[in-house]
Each structure stands twice: as C-alpha cells, then as structure tokens.
Amino acid sequence: MNHVPANIKAAKSRLIVIGNGMAGMRTVEEILNRAPDKYDITVFGAEPRVNYNRIMLSPLLSGEKNFDEIVINTPEWYRENNIHLYSGDPVVEIDRIRKVVISKSGTETEYDRLLLATGSDPIIIPVPGHKLSGVVTFRDVDDVDVMLGAAAKGGPAVVIGGGLLGLEAAVGLQARGMDVTVLHLAGHVMERQLDPSAGYLLAQELERRGITVITEADTAEIVGTETVTGVRLKDGRMIPADLVVMAVGIRPNGRLAADTGIAVERGIVVDDVMTTSDPAIFAVGECVQHRGQCYGLVAPLFEMAKSCADHLTEIETDGYAGSVTSTKLKVTGVDVFSAGDFSGGGNTEEIVFRDAGRGVYKRIVLEDGKIKGAVLYGDTTDGGWYFQLMKDGQDVTELRDTLAFGQAFAGGSAGNPLDAVAALPDDAEICGCNGVCKGSIVSAITEKGLTTLDEVKGHTKASASCGSCAGLVENLLAATLGGEYQAATVKPICTCTDHDHDSVRRLIIAKGLKSMPAIMQELEWKSSDGCHVCRPALNYYLLAAWPGEYVDHGASRFINERVHANIQKDGTYSVVPRMWGGLTNPRELRAIADVADKFDIPTVKVTGGQRIDLLGVKKEDLPAVWADLNAAGMVSGHAYGKSLRTVKTCVGQEWCRFGTQMSMSMGVELEKMTWGSWMPHKFKMAVSGCPRNCAEATIKDFGVVATDGGWDLHVGGNGGIHVRATELLCKVTTDEEVKEYCGAFIQLYREEARYLERTAPWIERVGLKHVQERVVDDAENRKALFDRFMISQQTAQKDPWAERASEGVDAHEFKPLSMVAAE
Amino acid sequence: MTNNLTWVEVGPAANIPQQGARTLQTQTDRIAIFRTLDDQIFALLDRCPHKQGPLAQGIVHGHFVTCPLHNMVFSLETGEAQGPDDGCAAKVECKVIDGMVRVGLTELQAGLRHAG
C-alpha cells in the first residue's frame, strides 16, 4: 500500500472530491472562481475519463454529437488548475477518524475537507435475466458504447421505462437503425413529467417515428441463455430483443457515506450549505437529500454548487433553498415542457388549451392567482415564460383569460378570448381542414349577413369537417356581430365537452381515435380525465367502433359493469346467472340452491326476465359464488349491463297446443348468438310461439312472434315507466332470417344510438322507416351489419364471471386493501 | 374527530387501481381510499351522506368521485358535494410515504378504545 501525501504546500487545506462528474466539477469550478489558491484539490473518479456533460449522452447515442464535443473539463484544465485526478480509481472507503480516503488501487489520501459528489445509480429491476449480456442501463459513456455496439448489428431493442431517459435512449437507438419497443409500466409515458393528454401526444409522435410504445407493460423476465434474446411480459407477451436498456429510474448513491456512518436517508442528508452530518464532509449533486428532496436534473445541482463553494471559501451566503425544476425532452423535433406541480386539485384551477390541428396541448395550473405548474406539448415557446412567472410567484390574475396564448399575446391587449380572435391577423388560418382563414370568415359574416355557426359552415366550409375549430368560429361570430350573436344549441354530452354524442361517434371513426386520451385530446375535452357522464359513453363508443382492438376501461364503467353484478341499496350485490331462453334443469337449480345455502344468500327471486336472482351477496363472496355457478355450467346473465339481458320465451310448438313454431329453441339460439354484446343501453328480447304472444314479445327491444308460415319481427318496445308497444319491422319465413335480421338490427342500434338511449326513443327519433331501409330493404347492408355484429361477438362472448372467478381478473375489486385488526 | 390520530400503514399505493379505489375495514366502519389519474391518494368514509352508498365503488374522475347509487358527486379533497346537491362525505386523513399509504384513524376506528 503506497501512502501519498496529498498536500505539497502544507499551508493549503486539502480538499478531496469523490466523483468526477457534473456536480463535483461544477463545485470545483465555483471554488476556483472565488479563491483559486485556497485548496489543494484531489479528485477521484470511478469513470476512466475526464468530466463530460452527462446530459449529452443522448445526442452522443443518436450520433448528433461525438465525445470530444461533450467534454466539459479537458485534461489541460485539471493540469492548469493543479488538480490531481485519479480517474478510473473509485474510492472504496472513508476513514473519518484518520481523515483519509482509500481508493480501489490502494491509494490513501488525507483530507481536511471532503466533498461527496457520487451522483446516483441507475435502478436495475431484479427480474430473472437482468444479468444477461446485452442488458444495459443508460448512465455513462460505457453504457453508450455497449448500445452502439449492438446498434451496429441492427435488430430489435427493448427499452424498459418510458421516462425521460428511456425515451431518449429509444429515439437514439432508433436513429441508429434499431427496431425499438418501449415498455412502460404506467398508463402513459413520462407520467412523472406529463399528464395523460401530453403523454398521449408524445406516444403518438414516437409511434409515428416507428417506435412501438407498450404501456401498462409489466416485465416478468428477460429471456436468453448467455445473451439476451427477448423480454417476456407478465401477461405472457414476448418481445424479441438483442439489446435491453433499463431506464426505470435512479437511486442516489450514498453507499460510501452510509458505510462511514454519515446520515443517509434516501440520499446523503445535507443542510443549506451542503454540510453532511460530519462538519468536515460536504455533498452536492444527485447523491444528496436536501430538505427531504432528491433531484435528478442539473439545474438544482448547479445551484447547490454555488452555495457549497460560497461556504467552502467562507463567503457570506443565504445558502441553498431548494429548487423548482422544469423538464424538457431532448428529442429533435419533439417539443415537450413541464414544470412545477401540475397535478391540480386543492384550490387550484386549470387552464386547458388544445389545438388538435397543430397537435398542441397546454395546461396551466393556477393557485391563488399564481402559476403552480405547467405542461406544454407541441408548442413550448412560452415554457420559459411560464416557468419564470411561476418561480417569481407573480400574480397572473390580470393575464388569466389569455395566459394560454402566451407571452407575445400578453404583451398586447390583455383581455378575453374574444379580443384574442379579434387580434388575429386576417390571414390567420382558422379551419385547418378546409384551409379557411379569418378574413374570409369575417367577410362572409358581414357581407352575407350570417348569424349562426351552421350558416358559416355552409358558406365557408369552416368547421365543416372535423369541427374542432367550431369554438374559434363561434368566437369570431361573437366578435364580429357583438351582442347580436346567440350561440347554437347543440346538446353537449356533459360539461367536459362541446361535442354532442353524434359528433363524437362520427369523429371517433373519421379520425381513427382509439383511446380515451386520444378522444379527449383530438376533440379538445375541457377536463383532464372526463367525468362519470362522458367516460362510460366514450368507453362504449370505443368498444363499438374498434371491436377486438380497444381494451375495455374498467375505471370508466359503472360499478355494476365493473364487478359484473347489480349493486343493491345496502351495497351488497345481486347475481343472476343466464338461463338460455328461460330454460333450466335440475342440475342448475341444485347448484343455485347450494350456492344460496353456502353463502347465506338471503333472497332468491324469480325475475321478470325468466331467471333466478340471488340477492344480498357480499362483494367479497362474488368470485366464489361465480366459481360454483360456473362449475355447474352457468355464465353471467348480464342482468347488470348495458347489454343483452334476457330472451323470454313461451313453451311454443314444443309443448303448446296452439304453437306454430319452436319458440323455446328459437329463443335459446337467439340468446346464444347475442349474449355478451355491449349496447348503448340494456336490450331485451322475447319469442312467442303463436300470435297469442304469451312471452309479451311486443314490449321488447326485439320481439319475435310466430305465425303460421313464419315469424313476425317487432322492434322498439319497452316496459318500464313509459310503456311502448313494438312496431312491426317485417315478416320473415325461415329461422336463419330471424337470426340475420336480429343481428343486423342490434348492430344498427349499437352503431347509431346514443349511449343510454333505449331502442324505443331511438326509433322514435330516427323513424321506423330509417331502420327498415337499412335492415329490411337493403339486403346487402343487412348482411354487412350482421357480419359486423358477428365479428364483434367473437371477442365479446367471454364469460366475465369465469375471468374473475378463476383467472384472477380485477382481483383488487373484491378484496379490501387492508383490515384493522382488533387490539 | 379527535386530534390524536393513529396512523396505520395499509399497503402500497400501487395496489389501488388508477381512477379507482380500495377499502380499509376498520373496527367501526369502512374507509374508501382513492387513487386518481394523477396518482394522488385520498380517503373518505365509504358511506355516502345521501343514502350510505359505498363511495369506493363509484367512478373516479379528476379529484372527484360519483356515488354509485344516485350519482351525487363529491370532492375527494374536501368531501363536499358538488353542483346543486348538499352534503359532505366524511374526509379521512391519509398520506403516502415511500409509496405506502398511511391512514389516520381515530381511537375507535383503530380499536384502541371501545364505544360506550
């Protein structure tokens, strides 16, 4: 062991810096600026190189920069400032009694003051296979070298973690010619910096660039024998990969400090002048915890470096007071900005601005008249301005109405959105779809005397396509006509939107919107995640529009459809198993009786829909009740759903002396064909074996009544508060026709009716003729409707009870999070 | 409510679904613990002031929950009913430390003292 005396001139204090990274060297620079001769400085760095700009690893990876361009402190700099640099030689121990540090190579060096700047470690999730060759993190130049080696061969790469680092790695690897998939655990990328709307836009942009983003992806295993070959998700999906980059977060590196007994919580605990629990030892950078806060960005550590340098050079200082941070994603061509706390809530109010045409989203959160946080996507020019207003704590009440338009606007005539459109130049484009500018709209309004949105649409085509500029056009009308303008009365779905049900349905198809955030962004929703009125509707519209593709969103369903049972007034549930066509048998009845006994079910009732209702089941018991019913061959009756309920039948020709057709078997066949389908509202059917109509088919949504030579098909009936008898749709002869007309009618209803509109009001609204034209007169269209129905049924006919009873779906619904035990 | 709350850890916040809720059964009642889309955690007594609806079963949107029985909307932050409705759902103190949810219980809820 060789002992190196650290100081040459005994008069100087000896300062040792552990960590040759951004925070450590910035502190050294700040010290040299203040008192170049105060310290004799020695630096230990684990990495075998000089200090470089770690932020620039992303452009280094993508090829936009080379290593020389990202070096901050050259070898000459160390030499000129008489700094001893031990690079590639990490410190392994600090002896606080003797005041020496011991490095891996065995060097012992004495200090008077010691500065810890050890940064942080990338988190490695300990899934099987995490040690395989080809699995890397993204933290230093060596990691980038491994990635570049893999990229040179091309092939598939997986990035685990869709945060800032993960996405930059993904874009870099993509630029280097790899086929990249990002796996992200949360529901949207960069969830810590972005809200779901901005996350959606970002994911869309990445997908456009050819990067696959899988959210809610939970990694089960990294697969391979020696080198990695793929990643398996917990849901069983397998994604091939020659390279796996883990970018799931960082952990402050406080190991050395903890080993030597310095206070370390999440990071090394420091005070406002960066002193640790040992007054001779200081810490800066990502390794510290200051006022309970750990940072992962450079801005805070540069501020720490200043306070620390002030203190170490005995300059009077207010100390470090913590940082407010902002984030930008460094991907060329993608503008994302976020700052502060944009979660909303409390006494906050939010200003949301969306411009679907330009792909812009801005959300600014205010509290007590001040900006508390902001998320910007697509147009980040005003990020700096908002950040400044936020840091200054400036009261923005005066600017509130036009804040979303940015600084340039605020400089002009502050006021309301009407002034904002008034201030737009004549050639400003209002309608992106049809390329209509403000000037032509205003002249059409004044010259042709237009007074309504529809008239403007008719004359100029503005807002006639996607409709997303309708709000702007209305503002223009109001600004041009003054008090004479009365806004049109479309009935929006709820206060979250200006769109009505029909336009939302149309736009979902027209614009290919396939997720809830997609709808909310593209159609300019005014709230961040909708409400109990619009979310269930959107969930249904998406299911209906994209069968087999859209993944049902449980959190957007009413409780009955979420837990597949009917909530009762006391919070217990009722369970109604399906009895096809109202038929049952001793085995099913025995199973029902056993279940009622076993789970102490207080009420067993025969329903109006010809089946048996078990009432008063405790929520926790539901999966076990279902398991027993499943075992006897029974499935969910969907008595709780906006879906097919029951098919009532009479005994028909099978038994009845009047019967002219087999109504029971027809009922069973119809129920087998249609069960499990989600609808705008509940849907009931019945089949009677002769015109005496004992099954009361003429108050059903779809009623079938046998005649001598065939069947009468009735539609649009309803029991309930407003009893409505059906109207005759048509007469058919064969059983096959009954099924085709039934499927086609249901599909038309599924595609056209508004959410929560039963068939009766729907048919009253559109007219029976409208339905007949599509289902009866046009054989080709009927066939197409029927085919679409059957395609949707392929994925819909899965028993939700079985999934929950034996496949563990939504297990969290049926268990309390915890119980408080008795003392 | 007493000032002396007993804080109990009830499990990881991650075990509560986003835009959803789970419950905590105490010695005297049930508490609904909500997780919003922006990953904040709130707690209310799982009893709607209208007709005792189980609020944990409602649709969670923004920082609100809609009661599953008759659609009253309550603020998760204050428990206050929104819009034209009157009423207030009882707010329960809770916080998240290192990803674990902790709930502040009264002595009765915690079973440290018995009623009557």
Ligand SMILES: Cc1cc2nc3c(=O)[nH]c(=O)nc-3n(C[C@H](O)[C@H](O)[C@H](O)COP(=O)(O)OP(=O)(O)OC[C@H]3O[C@@H](n4cnc5c(N)ncnc54)[C@H](O)[C@@H]3O)c2cc1C
């Ligand atoms: C790819 C990438 C992109 C980033 N992009 C941004 C960005 O856009 N904006 C932003 O603000 N921030 C960004 N960051 C974060 C930023 O780089 C860090 O916040 C910053 O580098 C932290 O500085 P530090 O000195 O605390 O740690 P580091 O720069 O990591 O320095 C710590 C050094 O200490 C060394 N060390 C550790 N233990 C020992 C030991 N026992 N002995 C000797 N040496 C040791 C380490 O090897 C390391 O070199 C990015 C980070 C990465 C990895």
Ligand code: HEM
């Ligand atoms: C929350 C409200 C409601 C609940 C919980 C409820 C529950 C039920 C249940 C469990 C059945 C037995 C059905 C089956 O076997 O599948 C039923 C039948 C029925 N419900 Fe409701 N219902 C509700 C609202 C309504 C409304 C608003 C109407 C009227 C529009 C209505 C009309 C009917 C009719 C006509 C039947 C008999 C069906 C038949 O004979 O085939 N219900 N209801």
Ligand code: SF4
């Ligand atoms: S509808 Fe006709 S076939 Fe059916 S039970 Fe009544 S009388 Fe018999």
Ligand code: SF4
């Ligand atoms: S008639 Fe009224 S009380 Fe009876 S089940 Fe239907 S909704 Fe409930």
Ligand code: FES
């Ligand atoms: S019980 Fe909650 S709204 Fe009626």
